[in-house]
Amino acid sequence: GDSVTQMEGPVTLSEEAFLTINCTYTATGYPSLFWYVQYPGEGLQLLLKATKADDKGSNKGFEATYRKETTSFHLEKGSVQVSDSAVYFCALSRAGGTSYGKLTFGQGTILTVHP
Amino acid sequence: DGGITQSPKYLFRKEGQNVTLSCEQNLNHDAMYWYRQDPGQGLRLIYYSQIVNDFQKGDIAEGYSVSREKKESFPLTVTSAQKNPTAFYLCASSRGQAQADTQYFGPGTRLTVL
Numbered sequence A: 001g002d003s004v005t006q007m008e009g010p011v012t013l014s015e016e017a018f019l020t021i022n023c024t025y026t027a028t029g030y031p032s033l034f035w036y037v038q039y040p041g042e043g044l045q046l047l048l049k050a051t052k053a054d055d056k057g058s059n060k061g062f063e064a065t066y067r068k069e070t071t072s073f074h075l076e077k078g079s080v081q082v083s084d085s086a087v088y089f090c091a092l093s094r095a096g097g098t099s100y101g102k103l104t105f106g107q108g109t110i111l112t113v114h115p
Numbered sequence B: 001d002g003g004i005t006q007s008p009k010y011l012f013r014k015e016g017q018n019v020t021l022s023c024e025q026n027l028n029h030d031a032m033y034w035y036r037q038d039p040g041q042g043l044r045l046i047y048y049s050q051i052v053n054d055f056q057k058g059d060i061a062e063g064y065s066v067s068r069e070k071k072e073s074f075p076l077t078v079t080s081a082q083k084n085p086t087a088f089y090l091c092a093s094s095r096g097q098a099q100a101d102t103q104y105f106g107p108g109t110r111l112t113v114l
Helices: none
Strands: A003-006 A011-014 A019-021 A023-026 A032-038 A044-050 A056-059 A062-065 A075-077 A086-093 A103-105 A109-114 B004-007 B010-013 B019-025 B031-037 B043-049 B064-066 B076-078 B087-094 B109-113
Touching: A003 A086, A003 A103, A011 A019, A019 A109, A023 A032, A023 A086, A032 A062, A044 A062, A103 B043, B004 B087, B010 B019, B019 B031, B019 B087, B019 B109, B043 B064, B076 B087
Parallel strands: A011 A109, B010 B109
Antiparallel strands: A003 A023, A019 A075, A032 A044, A032 A086, A044 A056, A056 A062, A062 A075, A086 A103, A086 A109, B004 B019, B019 B076, B031 B043, B031 B087, B064 B076, B087 B109
8 A cells, every 4th residue: 555654753953954854655545645733732734735756746845756766755955944844744745546535654753853 | 724623622422422523624625534543653544535425444344434514624523333442633624635635633632431
């Protein structure tokens, strides 16, 4: 079945450091890929998404590129802020059969940014 | 403002009781979902509904039930048959069920079994 694997956390960085959170997936066909962010005690918010190979999603300084050849969708940000501290989830959606409309999530990566 | 509301934010239940979690959306979305989140894990799908009066089981439906009598409402009942119900429950909705459709999430309900 479909699966998403994220780098294990927690990740701790200083403000203005470069961020990479790795995400790889297993799925047949061409899924859509998403990054969601969850702030403490809240629901998930869409951060960015990409729907086909080589697409780059971007938002709020975060970027991720859909790499079909390596089945990856790594999240990057050039300069993190304290306000970026949250849990980040990589997810995929694939149409067809029982997977229609369902999001498959990675386990989440906790990011803490210190001043 | 359009969005998804969930209530209550915190819920405490005694063992053997059924409880119902509310989810309402005013986004005019056709599809709605319920997920369960446990510490250190991703979200797992409990039930989903594509249209009114229709719903399907997700990956972990045992011990849960839902209804979809109105487009904007998708309540989840956690029954006494659910062996380990303490978790964070998230409701979501999307315009449709195409794989590129974004799911929008509510703020969640934290259920604790005493």
